[in-house]
Amino acid sequence: MSVLAPQPPGIPRPSPSPVSRPYWDAAREGRLVYQKCANCGHVPPRPLRRCWRCQGGELRWLESSGRGRLHTWTVVWRPQHPSFVTPYAPAVMAVEEGWWLVTALVGCAAEDIREDMPLEVQFHPAGGDIWLPYASPRA
Amino acid sequence: MSHPYHDVAILGVHNTAQARVLEGHDSESIAMEGAAGALADAGIDPAQVDAVIGNFSQEMVLAFGMGPCARVPNPLGIPAVLQAAQMIACGQARVVLLGAGGAAVYTDRRATAPWTRPANEMVVGYGLFTAAEFALMARRHMLTYGTTPEQMAMVAATIRNNAHVNPEAVYYGRGPFGPEDIQASRMVADPFHLLDCATTSEGGCGLVLAHADLVGSAAPAPAWILGGGSDSYGPAYQIAPVWEMTGRTGDPAGRVGAAAALQSYRQAGIGPGDVDVAELYDPFSFEIIRQMEVLGFCGEGEGGPFVADGNIGPDGAIPVTTDGGTMSFSHPGVNAQQLQRVIRGVQQIRGTCPTRQVPGAEVVVCSNGGSGALFTDVILLGKERP
Numbered sequence: 001m002s003v004l005a006p007q008p009p010g011i012p013r014p015s016p017s018p019v020s021r022p023y024w025d026a027a028r029e030g031r032l033v034y035q036k037c038a039n040c041g042h043v044p045p046r047p048l049r050r051c052w053r054c055q056g057g058e059l060r061w062l063e064s065s066g067r068g069r070l071h072t073w074t075v076v077w078r079p080q081h082p083s084f085v086t087p088y089a090p091a092v093m094a095v096e097e098g099w100w101l102v103t104a105l106v107g108c109a110a111e112d113i114r115e116d117m118p119l120e121v122q123f124h125p126a127g128g129d130i131w132l133p134y135a136s137p138r139a
Numbered sequence: 140m141s142h143p144y145h146d147v148a149i150l151g152v153h154n155t156a157q158a159r160v161l162e163g164h165d166s167e168s169i170a171m172e173g174a175a176g177a178l179a180d181a182g183i184d185p186a187q188v189d190a191v192i193g194n195f196s197q198e199m200v201l202a203f204g205m206g207p208c209a210r211v212p213n214p215l216g217i218p219a220v221l222q223a224a225q226m227i228a229c230g231q232a233r234v235v236l237l238g239a240g241g242a243a244v245y246t247d248r249r250a251t252a253p254w255t256r257p258a259n260e261m262v263v264g265y266g267l268f269t270a271a272e273f274a275l276m277a278r279r280h281m282l283t284y285g286t287t288p289e290q291m292a293m294v295a296a297t298i299r300n301n302a303h304v305n306p307e308a309v310y311y312g313r314g315p316f317g318p319e320d321i322q323a324s325r326m327v328a329d330p331f332h333l334l335d336c337a338t339t340s341e342g343g344c345g346l347v348l349a350h351a352d353l354v355g356s357a358a359p360a361p362a363w364i365l366g367g368g369s370d371s372y373g374p375a376y377q378i379a380p381v382w383e384m385t386g387r388t389g390d391p392a393g394r395v396g397a398a399a400a401l402q403s404y405r406q407a408g409i410g411p412g413d414v415d416v417a418e419l420y421d422p423f424s425f426e427i428i429r430q431m432e433v434l435g436f437c438g439e440g441e442g443g444p445f446v447a448d449g450n451i452g453p454d455g456a457i458p459v460t461t462d463g464g465t466m467s468f469s470h471p472g473v474n475a476q477q478l479q480r481v482i483r484g485v486q487q488i489r490g491t492c493p494t495r496q497v498p499g500a501e502v503v504v505c506s507n508g509g510s511g512a513l514f515t516d517v518i519l520l521g522k523e524r525p
Contacts, residue, residue, distance in 0.1 A: 011264060012264070076327070091275075
């Protein structure tokens, strides 16, 4: 069976916000970053201005190892937009530092996806100045 | 137990024609038809309406000559019904009109319906849409509890068969379906086959709520508001739909709606065992399995075997989504399909469903939303005023 691959440029692209800009700037450089509260240590579910747990304002951008495990996934055969090539496999990766990343799986066949499989991110251009983190199996 | 909601009844309900495409209509015109039908059903003159809730509330105030009249542009389903009840219970209004509808919205059929496609920056590049988001939640339930695609297919077959016999359903006469038919349909987002998913269509609807003082013997039988609640874990389709994500209570997002259900039962002074019918929101087959658990009809993780044992069929312990739901009755977007769960609940209470009427139905639970959208709304309706 075919190996899941990154989407070609032409798909709908993210529009970074003032608060998420560092995430996309790092992605363009091939780095995965995440926010962590310097006060209470919690990681928000998406880029925020204040900590969602302690309401502190000390969310700092840290560099992730880019490694984690597969938490959940689906394999899509009916694309939400004709620019997407099927099949593709949206997934949630449990990242080593204790946060969840929405991504898509690449580098393996849909049949070989397994719960909890070890993953690492790799970056692929999505058009414009956007690079998307994808997750592929690692040894 | 007494609660301010118990001063409020739903007096009028109406569904317009529902179809894949309603020629000559847009969302405003079909919503207007839904509202007019609900007023007629209630026997309420527009001049008696004190408030209108919905996307087109201002247009309705004008079209029915209701001014001066309060308008609330709240587009949500059950939360809008509860807001109407709150306005009546606290004396802000005595009669509230709700209307909703969708038409001429979904025109580019190469893509999924516009309301299913999130645009948030953290998910848009991965081709997520509602089916995929709910699939990510369903997968966790499968991994944790052993829930199977066959069990999901039984849900879809049950609800689609309710539409098969319902002449008002968009997919009337298309069945009957067995679980094997569901699983034979093409895969959309694993584990969901095409027939595990809601359809898309066009249509409108309306409701009229009134204070107990206006409930007379001549009007249709009232459906009383027994209780209600609304749970959200954040904006739908913008963050990772993670079952285990927690908020202030430690309850996981995968159990969204459990708190709203508990609140609803407490307000009503009843429990799940008192409920006769469940008119649940069915965007994807798995969601019914999950809602059986959060509404308390079975234990956590037991939803799969519970539906497989036939409990949700027309003759089961708790018949579910008896009009055919968003899978086969109608799914017009713009939230008409959310109000339609409540409308069917009222028809069950009245005993007027032309098909799949549950004999002697006295208490109905209705829901909106689901785990993949990180929200679930609940309302309890009753034949008797508490």
